[in-house]
Amino acid sequence: MRYRLYYWPGIQGRGEFVRLALEEAGADYDDVARARKGGMAALQRLMARRSAPPFAPPFLAAGNLLVAQTANILLFLGPRLGLAPRSEAGRLWAHQLQLTVADFVAETHDTHHPIAGSLYYEDQRPEAKRRAALFVRERLPKYLGYFERGLAAGGGRWMLGARLTYVDLSLFQVVAGLRHAFPRALARRAARYPRLMRLHDAVAARPRVAAYLASARRLPFGPADLWRHYPELDR
């Protein structure tokens, strides 16, 4: 199966959670809007289609099927790529964790866009400073503490035990994104989350992930990404 991933070409964003799963599995895929001439037009055509259109990228085409919403894409891909538990209970638990990652990511985004996605950061800077300060003090420890406790309770190397799942890849990305966006705030707190930091490093060291991260396919974090570094928000 050759998968086609549709996502904005210039950023890691939410597409990165899907890219990491495809890369770790060595899956055959096109990153359509980046790789193909006319890829962006194809993305926009699919968003405007009449039947079952995606609300927003990323979305994934697999044969005739088009799946949108990041966590839904991973729910679909997980068993196909060998990155999900076998039991229904395990799959629900993995998906539940992934949806909690999604909530955390949305809150992280809103630190620099608390008023509207349609406004520039510069037009909502005072609000962003206020939101980011409370994010760092309250939400960051709440989410990271939750995942750290999950790792401790599992007792295995990975979030769901002995086998790596897409949840581990996503947690790697969450830590990488926070290290980029909030280096000071995270450095001050990293010692409280030793298992999560080790998980980040263990994912980064996997041969396929390491090769991906060293390749041109891995975009750098940038000023239009979901994770953005603004020193004034990083306290």
Added chain:
Amino acid sequence: MRYRLYYWPGIQGRGEFVRLALEEAGADYDDVARARKGGMAALQRLMARRSAPPFAPPFLAAGNLLVAQTANILLFLGPRLGLAPRSEAGRLWAHQLQLTVADFVAETHDTHHPIAGSLYYEDQRPEAKRRAALFVRERLPKYLGYFERGLAAGGGRWMLGARLTYVDLSLFQVVAGLRHAFPRALARRAARYPRLMRLHDAVAARPRVAAYLASARRLPFGPADLWRHYPELDR
């Protein structure tokens, strides 16, 4: 199967999406924190448990299984309650729509809490006014237009065609919540979304839903709910 739903006792909130599915199906369930003495303590005990704890309510117990994240609960319940399509493609599409509902609900909540959930509304009112104005102008039409087009494309009575699914129940709740929180803004725009408004009424008229809405089990919208009416935000 007797289900146990765990959610904050005083509000509709995200628990309401699960309640509506259980009620429409005539399922046997306890709304634990409301119905039982010690129910809140039971909710808090489960949140603090070591293995696979929920990050937040609502969560649902079914035998030994504990499922959290609203959309994940509906993914689990849908086939069991006859409220989901039979094919994998249909289930992924239903879940995708439900995750889009979840995003819309989170954005709706943040109109009155753009800075932090830990602050009172009164302590973030200027920011809320700014966010709500852009929500009404940009996000409300984007989401409602998306669901309206989905209904038009399906051509059936319900979002996924001829059979009601949990997505329809959730869209009913979204419209009901918006009518409560943004009555002026919604009244001004309702004519653009005739299918969605008809869907709301058709769900409300289903015998089990109608009985539920008329019962004491349906909590009124209130000042601590996810959907809140502040006239200054409703332009």
